[in-house]
Amino acid sequence: MFPYCKLKEEDIRAYLPTVTPEQVLASLYKTAPTFSDFLHFIAPAALQVIPQMRAQARIIKELHFGKAVRLYAPLYVSNYCINDCVYCAFKTSHRHARKRLTMDEIIAEAEVIAGYGIQSLLLVSGEDPKAMSVDFLAEAVRRLRRMFPYISIEIYPMDQASYRKLFEAGVHGLTIYQETYQEDLYKTLHRHGPKADYHKRLEYLAGGAAAGFYNVGIGALLGLYDWHIEAVSVAAHGLWLRKKFWQTKVQFSFPRITPIPGGVDVPHQVGEDELEQMMLAFRLFFHEADLFISTRENHLFRERVAQTCASHVSAGSQVVPGGYRAADRKQDLLGQFTRNDRTSVADVDHDLSGLGLEIVYKDWDNCIGV
Numbered sequence: 435m436f437p438y439c440k441l442k443e444e445d446i447r448a449y450l451p452t453v454t455p456e457q458v459l460a461s462l463y464k465t466a467p468t469f470s471d472f473l474h475f476i477a478p479a480a481l482q483v484i485p486q487m488r489a490q491a492r493i494i495k496e497l498h499f500g501k502a503v504r505l506y507a508p509l510y511v512s513n514y515c516i517n518d519c520v521y522c523a524f525k526t527s528h529r530h531a532r533k534r535l536t537m538d539e540i541i542a543e544a545e546v547i548a549g550y551g552i553q554s555l556l557l558v559s560g561e562d563p564k565a566m567s568v569d570f571l572a573e574a575v576r577r578l579r580r581m582f583p584y585i586s587i588e589i590y591p592m593d594q595a596s597y598r599k600l601f602e603a604g605v606h607g608l609t610i611y612q613e614t615y616q617e618d619l620y621k622t623l624h625r626h627g628p629k630a631d632y633h634k635r636l637e638y639l640a641g642g643a644a645a646g647f648y649n650v651g652i653g654a655l656l657g658l659y660d661w662h663i664e665a666v667s668v669a670a671h672g673l674w675l676r677k678k679f680w681q682t683k684v685q686f687s688f689p690r691i692t693p694i695p696g697g698v699d700v701p702h703q704v705g706e707d708e709l710e711q712m713m714l715a716f717r718l719f720f721h722e723a724d725l726f727i728s729t730r731e732n733h734l735f736r737e738r739v740a741q742t743c744a745s746h747v748s749a750g751s752q753v754v755p756g757g758y759r760a761a762d763r764k765q766d767l768l769g770q771f772t773r774n775d776r777t778s779v780a781d782v783d784h785d786l787s788g789l790g791l792e793i794v795y796k797d798w799d800n801c802i803g804v
């Protein structure tokens with residue numbers, strides 16, 4: 435469990451099966467739901483009232499976001515990694531040719547993404563500071579800011595001074611997944627490398643918020659553990675961050691494990707209905723929070739959640755360094771996960787617009803400060 439969560443796992447396990455659909459419905463229409471209401475939303479009984487949850491989540495989402503859905507795209511700059519997470523294709527023990535982009539290659543990839551109309555960029559890399567130094571990343575960000583008004587990062591954790599350097603270069607969002615909040619399980623999945631330290635990893639987001647990032651993103655890798663318990667930890671982590679860093683917005687992602695080369699055991703499979711339930715629960719509890727959905731999920735599912743709960747949808751994503759340029763796609767490059775939605779940006783725009791949603795490419799610009 436998230437260490438500062440006051441609930442105990444055994445109490446949550448005992449409570450959730452006792453929740454009735456009537457209790458879920460009673461929680462659904464509260465203007466200020468409590469954490470007990472959140473528990474009702476993730477309880478098994480909530481699966482019986484999903485249509486009502488969808489309808490209410492849609493009302494809440496439209497109240498805070500209107501019909502808007504933000505599109506973004508990841509740019510993978512390196513797949514070198516010094517950690518050995520058993521569930522990830524980038525793990526250091528996976529023998530495969532690696533690639534880190536040069537500055538020119540980063541700009542070339544970015545030009546392809548910008549050509550799709552994307553203006554919100556997520557810079558992603560494996561966790562290897564030697565492959566991607568802070569100074570190199572800062573220079574890349576300074577150049578990329580000419581093309582993208584909003585840049586966030588999902589790279590390796592670093593100290594506050596380094597985060598500040600990236601913030602001043604133009605990064606405004608930071609994502610670090612704890613992967614699982616179950617400390618014992620965490621230790622078995624992350625035996626080597628800096629990521630092995632569970633508590634230290636948790637602290638980095640606070641360092642990022644203190645460094646000035648406007649948005650911090652969190653999430654658990656779904657499939658590693660019982661999603662109900664992880665959902666409680668993610669929500670508790672979000673509340674904790676919000677309380678400590680009220681000036682920073684907390685964002686939530688819901689990555690499910692997808693197949694990787696060599697295969698990976700998924701000990702706690704999360705079905706599509708459960709994933710939707712979890713996302714609805716977060717919308718119903720965190721009314722104003724940004725909820726992200728990536729191309730790990732299929733197109734129809736992404737369309738469904740974009741209408742009710744997801745505020746940010748990735749589009750046209752490539753998950754290998756150099757993947758956006760057609761020539762590189764022919765190479766055997768190492769991607770981080772399997773994409774289940776390869777729809778182009780134009781088609782994502784077309785399909786979501788057809789559902790009455792308003793596609794937003796740019797909702798952020800600097801007018802003061804960095």
Ligand code: SF4
Pocket residue numbers: 515516517518519522523524525526559560561629
């Ligand atoms: S999850 Fe992150 S840290 Fe772990 S192997 Fe993959 S890229 Fe490296």
